[in-house]
Amino acid sequence: MKIEEVKSTTRQQRIASHSHIKGLGLNEEGLADRSSSGLVGQDAAREAGGIVVELIKSKKMAGRAILLAGPPGTGKTAIALAIAQELGPRVPFCPMVGSEVYSSEVKKTEILMENFRRSIGLRIKETKEVWEGEVTEISPQEQEDQYGGSGKTVTSVIIGLKTAKGTKQLRLDPTIFESIQKEKVSIGDIIYIEASSGNVKRVGRSDAYATEFDLEAEEYVPIPKGDVHKKKEIIQDVTLHDLDMANAKPQGGKDFLSMMGQIMKPKKTEITEKLRAEINKVVNRYIDQGIAELVPGVLFIDEVHMLDIECFTYLNRALESPLSPIVILATNRGITTIRGTEIQAPHGIPQDLLDRLLIIRTMPYSLAEIVEIIAIRASAEGLSMEEEALAHFGYIGSQTTLRYVMQLLTPSRIIAETNGRDKICQGDVEEAGKLFFHGKQSAQILREQADQYIS
Numbered sequence: 001m002k003i004e005e006v007k008s009t010t011r012q013q014r015i016a017s018h019s020h021i022k023g024l025g026l027n028e029e030g031l032a033d034r035s036s037s038g039l040v041g042q043d044a045a046r047e048a049g050g051i052v053v054e055l056i057k058s059k060k061m062a063g064r065a066i067l068l069a070g071p072p073g074t075g076k077t078a079i080a081l082a083i084a085q086e087l088g089p090r091v092p093f094c095p096m097v098g099s100e101v102y103s104s105e106v107k108k109t110e111i112l113m114e115n116f117r118r119s120i121g122l123r124i125k126e127t128k129e130v131w132e133g134e135v136t137e138i139s140p141q142e143q144e145d146q147y148g149g150s151g152k153t154v155t156s157v158i159i160g161l162k163t164a165k166g167t168k169q170l171r172l173d174p175t176i177f178e179s180i181q182k183e184k185v186s187i188g189d190i191i192y193i194e195a196s197s198g199n200v201k202r203v204g205r206s207d208a209y210a211t212e213f214d215l216e217a218e219e220y221v222p223i224p225k226g227d228v229h230k231k232k233e234i235i236q237d238v239t240l241h242d243l244d245m246a247n248a249k250p251q252g253g254k255d256f257l258s259m260m261g262q263i264m265k266p267k268k269t270e271i272t273e274k275l276r277a278e279i280n281k282v283v284n285r286y287i288d289q290g291i292a293e294l295v296p297g298v299l300f301i302d303e304v305h306m307l308d309i310e311c312f313t314y315l316n317r318a319l320e321s322p323l324s325p326i327v328i329l330a331t332n333r334g335i336t337t338i339r340g341t342e343i344q345a346p347h348g349i350p351q352d353l354l355d356r357l358l359i360i361r362t363m364p365y366s367l368a369e370i371v372e373i374i375a376i377r378a379s380a381e382g383l384s385m386e387e388e389a390l391a392h393f394g395y396i397g398s399q400t401t402l403r404y405v406m407q408l409l410t411p412s413r414i415i416a417e418t419n420g421r422d423k424i425c426q427g428d429v430e431e432a433g434k435l436f437f438h439g440k441q442s443a444q445i446l447r448e449q450a451d452q453y454i455s
């Protein structure tokens with residue numbers, strides 16, 4: 001099984017509009033502070049979320065799942081994300097939407113399976129022989145191209161590494177020069193090179209350089225203490241899906257037709273049931289040997305009423321598996337038919353799955369809460385607005401939904417800018433509200449003007 005070359009396949013998360021949320025914002029007794037960690041109000045749901053975090057940490061959630069139920073824009077996604085954040089930065093959070101399973105290319109349950117495996121993390125600890133230190137020199141050794149070309153080829157690279165104890169100069173293979181370039185290593189960085197594989201990892205910038213004006217996102221680390229050449233415990237976080245991907249063999253040869261076949265076919269089909277079973281076996285062995293530790297993450301399925309009976313059956317079974325993540329479902333539906341059946345059920349979820357769920361309800365916000373959330377969001381987006389504008393946003397939010405009024409923030413800023421102001425005023429908000437319709441408004445207009453539309 002390949003582990004060293006595993007690349008993370010974590011998707012760009014759909015959480016940009018939740019970037020102000022840092023956690024559940026609970027105090028030591030587990031009670032919700034009115035406004036904390038970016039969350040405002042919704043106290044009961046947040047406190048319930050806190051208990052869920054406790055249950056997960058004490059490993060008492062097996063075979064169960066959570067359902068967040070409430071009207072649109074009441075913070076279901078926000079709270080799911082906050083729960084994941086409370087579990088720690090290394091815990092994978094994998095969001096998906098129920099309707100994602102309907103693809104003509106791949107089986108529904110296959111998509112669910114893939115997302116399950118994306119949300120199960122594995123932390124692998126290995127002791128490896130490495131060279132580690134602050135880079136003092138990178139000099140590639142070049143030679144005239146022996147085939148008569150005009151270019152030069154790199155034959156080896158000389159690296160100088162410094163620790164608190166001493167300095168060492170290494171002459172390394174040219175492939176290592178490539179990985180040094182890929183990691184964007186420069187002089188003054190702390191790196192380590194794995195002796196067995198030649199993998200180069202950039203740890204950060206030496207804190208000896210910390211006073212210099214540098215990139216904001218830079219992480220400064222102290223210069224390593226021991227020898228340059230040593231044994232080091234290396235921790236790598238991957239998900240089961242990363243392992244599946246890295247071990248799936250690309251099919252076919254190099255001829256044109258099979259290459260086209262590889263382009264047309266989504267990669268997913270290459271991961272077989274057999275491969276997964278094989279990987280599970282190895283993973284379990286690693287866990288038994290203490291090399292790896294399982295880190296169950298959070299699988300968040302939004303709009304869960306979009307799943308059909310086949311998917312629900314699969315979910316029920318998957319929750320039983322020892323390799324299962326924490327599953328959080330969300331829906332804004334009341335009593336509705338279960339897809340793929342004629343049966344009516346609460347939230348469109350079959351009874352046997354409902355029985356396994358801890359249900360957390362989210363409630364609509366008060367005017368004051370909406371105003372406060374908008375203010376937090378505006379500062380997260382770097383917008384400034386007048387008092388009356390904020391109040392008007394609150395008013396619109398209380399008449400429509402929080403989601404809608406959040407979406408008016410950027411248009412209002414653009415309108416203000418067009419009028420040569422950098423502060424949003426009430427007029428800008430009103431204008432944005434006239435340009436973009438709320439769902440209910442739009443439905444009302446359609447009803448009134450039904451004769452003008454094709455139906």
Ligand SMILES: Nc1ncnc2c1ncn2[C@@H]1O[C@H](COP(=O)(O)OP(=O)(O)O)[C@@H](O)[C@H]1O
Nearest residue numbers: 017018038039040072073074075076077078373
């Ligand atoms: N209690 C809250 N405090 C701060 N921001 C919130 C809160 N509830 C919702 N939001 C924000 O409002 C927006 C809509 O909420 P969202 O979680 O998407 O609602 P839902 O998933 O219930 O439809 C998001 O940008 C979310 O981050």
Ligand SMILES: [Mg+2]
Nearest residue numbers: 076077302330
């Ligand atoms: Mg949502």
